[in-house]
Amino acid sequence: MNDSRPSVLIIDDDPQIRRFLRAGFDLEHFAVHEEPTGQGGLRAATLRRSDLIVVDLNLPDMDGSNIVERLRAWSTVPIIVLSVRASDEDKVKLLESGADDYVVKPFSMVELVARARAAIRRQTRTDHGEMIVKSGPLSIDLANRAVYLDEERVTLSPKEYRLLQVLAKHAGNVVTHNTLMKEVWGVRHLDNSHYLRILVRRLRGKIEKNPKRPQILVSELGVGYRLTNGNEAR
Numbered sequence: 596m597n598d599s600r601p602s603v604l605i606i607d608d609d610p611q612i613r614r615f616l617r618a619g620f621d622l623e624h625f626a627v628h629e630e631p632t633g634q635g636g637l638r639a640a641t642l643r644r645s646d647l648i649v650v651d652l653n654l655p656d657m658d659g660s661n662i663v664e665r666l667r668a669w670s671t672v673p674i675i676v677l678s679v680r681a682s683d684e685d686k687v688k689l690l691e692s693g694a695d696d697y698v699v700k701p702f703s704m705v706e707l708v709a710r711a712r713a714a715i716r717r718q719t720r721t722d723h724g725e726m727i728v729k730s731g732p733l734s735i736d737l738a739n740r741a742v743y744l745d746e747e748r749v750t751l752s753p754k755e756y757r758l759l760q761v762l763a764k765h766a767g768n769v770v771t772h773n774t775l776m777k778e779v780w781g782v783r784h785l786d787n788s789h790y791l792r793i794l795v796r797r798l799r800g801k802i803e804k805n806p807k808r809p810q811i812l813v814s815e816l817g818v819g820y821r822l823t824n825g826n827e828a829r
Contacts, residue, residue: 600624601626602643602645603626603628603649604643604647605620606654607649607650607654610631612677613631615704620708628645636650647674647714649677649711650677651676652680653679659677664693667692673695675695675697675710675714677698678697680699686769690818691774695717696713697769710767713766717765717768717824728763730763730822731810732744734746742756751798759822765822766823769819771819772820779791799812
């Protein structure tokens with residue numbers, strides 16, 4: 596009998612954290628596998644297909660960021676990094692090296708599972724070519740380049756649509772400022788970050804019910820922006 600549950604590989608050297616994560620993911624009907632070292636985690640990732648990898652940044656044999664880079668050399672599996680490091684610089688570095696998301700310790704299991712499901716949904720959309728992304732009352736039809744708010748068509752400028760398109764392809768996950776700048780304006784404009792702030796403000800004015808309290812396009816302070824996933828936006 597095939598196990599249809601989503602599978603998660605946990606790479607963490609702390610037995611207490613592993614027990615906590617296993618218990619939480621078990622309750623959410625994940626198949627859980629564990630490895631206490633980076634090398635063991637990399638080996639397990641090559642031998643067993645996982646729907647998600649959760650990796651601690653501080654491991655005894657190697658840094659978690661190195662694991663992310665090595666996995667990204669051959670795999671698109673969603674990766675969530677656990678870390679006690681909370682600086683914006685660390686978060687940006689991790690996301691731009693290939694991590695899908697990060698969670699700062701201490702964290703709630705509810706938050707981690709929500710981020711895990713968002714990362715898996717994004718990968719499923721990519722794998723199956725899903726072309727309609729929803730965030731609360733907002734629908735983005737990527738195939739037809741059409742955007743609807745409460746089923747009413749929203750008219751966007753090319754730049755506004757491009758920004759929303761990039762965020763939609765990563766819905767539920769953080770996209771860094773630099774990534775958005777490169778995708779929307781190109782590498783020559785990386786120093787013009789005010790372009791992004793202005794564009795986000797304009798876009799929120801068209802897709803948010805209350806642009807001053809955004810529920811769809813939210814800020815991750817000092818890091819980037821995130822399009823909330825599914826029913827997260829209300």
